[in-house]
Amino acid sequence: EVQLVESGGGLIQPGGSLRLSCAASGFTVRSYYMHWVRQAPGKGLEWVSVISAGGVTYYADSVKGRFTISRDNSKNTLYLQMNSLRAEDTAVYYCARDCGGDCYHASDYWGQGTLVTVSS
Amino acid sequence: SSELTQDPAVSVALGQTVRITCQGDTLRSYFASWYQLKPGQAPVLVMYGENKRPSGIADRFSGSTSGNTASLTITGAQAEDEADYYCNSRDSSGNVYVFGTGTKVTVL
Numbered sequence: 001e002v003q004l005v006e007s008g009g010g011l012i013q014p015g016g017s018l019r020l021s022c023a024a025s026g027f028t029v030r031s032y033y034m035h036w037v038r039q040a041p042g043k044g045l046e047w048v049s050v051i052s053a054g055g056v057t058y059y060a061d062s063v064k065g066r067f068t069i070s071r072d073n074s075k076n077t078l079y080l081q082m083n084s085l086r087a088e089d090t091a092v093y094y095c096a097r098d099c100g101g102d103c104y105h106a107s108d109y110w111g112q113g114t115l116v117t118v119s120s
Numbered sequence: 121s122s123e124l125t126q127d128p129a130v131s132v133a134l135g136q137t138v139r140i141t142c143q144g145d146t147l148r149s150y151f152a153s154w155y156q157l158k159p160g161q162a163p164v165l166v167m168y169g170e171n172k173r174p175s176g177i178a179d180r181f182s183g184s185t186s187g188n189t190a191s192l193t194i195t196g197a198q199a200e201d202e203a204d205y206y207c208n209s210r211d212s213s214g215n216v217y218v219f220g221t222g223t224k225v226t227v228l
Contacts, residue, residue, distance in 0.1 A: 037163075039157075044206060044219060044220075044221055045155070045157065045163065045206050045208075045219040045222065046219060047208070047216075047218060050215075058215045058216050059216075060216065094162060094163065096163075099168075103168050103169060103172070104150070104151045105153075105210065106168035106169075106208070107153070107155075107163075107165060107208075108165050110162040110163050110164075111162060
């Protein structure tokens with residue numbers, strides 16, 4: 001059974017750093033594209049970042065230069081390192097598995113999300 | 121432009137049909153996927169590609185694309201379909217993804 005479990009969220013002051021983790025089971029993270037998506041309170045879904053099976057990374061303009069997506073193949077875990085955090089980064093962060101080209105890069109499995117609150 | 125525009129809200133009577141649309145230039149190049157989001161729950165993929173439903177998604181959900189517009193149709197809406205729906209696709213580079221603005225579906 002495919003499962004994604006996020007952790008690492010919490011309350012952090014503006015300018016601070018936080019690392020989110022997404023532990024995967026039931027499949028191998030290194031074989032799939034993996035995404036981070038967020039939802040700010042009262043707002044819609046916002047795509048944040050993707051890492052390809054080959055390790056190539058892309059970011060939304062809103063987080064480029066501040067966030068870094070990575071994975072640890074030995075732990076089958078996806079990460080999001082978030083630096084220089086701002087109040088507008090406050091959101092529930094989801095990790096999601098991309099089912100690949102055969103399904104037009106839709107995200108077929110999602111974690112339950114972890115809440116990041118940036119506030120002084 | 122990589123923006124995807126959706127109507128903010130639609131309502132449908134129980135058992136009737138509702139269509140949710142998603143407009144954006146990128147949809148001329150890439151198919152949309154559609155996600156259902158209920159409060160406190162993770163998003164659920166309900167449609168992808170050209171009218172493809174993931175396993176476990178009711179067949180009352182269908183999809184289509186014409187030009188720069190993707191549509192998700194619920195035929196015979198049920199109370200459990202009340203949720204926010206988001207389309208998603210890629211921008212012109214094919215490397216960056218974007219979500220639509222979201223549509224709140226109310227089942228009356």
